[in-house]
């Protein structure tokens with residue numbers, strides 16, 4: 001497994017400078033004060049002011065820092081040292097008080113010794129993780145009693161598609177062994193000068209829900225959405241503010257889902 005984690009860490013390290021310049025991450029607007037969080041995420045998070053929030057797989061910190069701007073005591077975690085260094089630099093530049101931890105999510109207990117009101121993860125997270133029982137255990141471990149897990153991610157049906165061709169290519173169910181793709185560009189910049197291996201795993205809704213149930217968390221909300229908040233194909237139809245659909249998809253399609261769980 002370490003080989004896959006090492007590969008993906010190098011991959012994400014290489015993506016950081018590309019994403020800092022990509023339109024999708026719109027750094028200019030973000031630095032000027034615009035939140036990077038989409039409306040569905042904001043709705044499910046609710047009021048975060050004064051709350052301790054652990055943000056899993058935070059990339060270079062835009063969403064974590066957006067939470068800090070909303071008054072949360074935010075901690076971001078990511079395996080990519082380049083991403084975490086950039087997140088810390090942005091935090092200092094913006095004069096915020098977010099904290100960033102660099103580690104594999106599965107080693108988080110060795111690096112963070114606190115409990116949180118909210119554990120949060122969103123958009124492009126579990127696809128990088130081989131299995132979800134240990135993930136759900138991490139989530140429940142870091143929640144205070146009465147705390148909430150707020151999770152939004154691309155729908156597993158969406159993850160069945162080849163994002164370049166929009167054709168179905170991958171199994172809905174986790175086949176345990178990772179998929180390996182050599183990808184040109186990234187979802188935020190298809191023309192970027194990067195061509196690297198990525199290892200990923202698809203997780204059905206059943207797998208996600210069963211893992212969180214095994215971790216004794218209680219489902220409060222589940223919702224599926226018929227749009228993407230990001231133009232991840234670079235050529236999607238903008239149907240309204242931060243709502244994109246695929247040109248070549250003639251039917252209502254599940255782009256992402258939201259789950260909110262509570263810890264008793």
Ligand SMILES: C[S@@+](CC[C@H](N)C(=O)[O-])C[C@H]1O[C@@H](n2cnc3c(N)ncnc32)[C@H](O)[C@@H]1O
Pocket residue numbers: 005008009012013057058059060061062063077078079080083103104105106122123124125128129
């Ligand atoms: C698509 S980003 C998700 C964040 C957010 N939606 C965004 O776009 O800014 C995926 C992040 O997961 C991180 N990641 C991948 N595997 C990880 C692991 N095993 N432990 C911790 N972070 C991991 C990557 O470094 C990357 O920053």
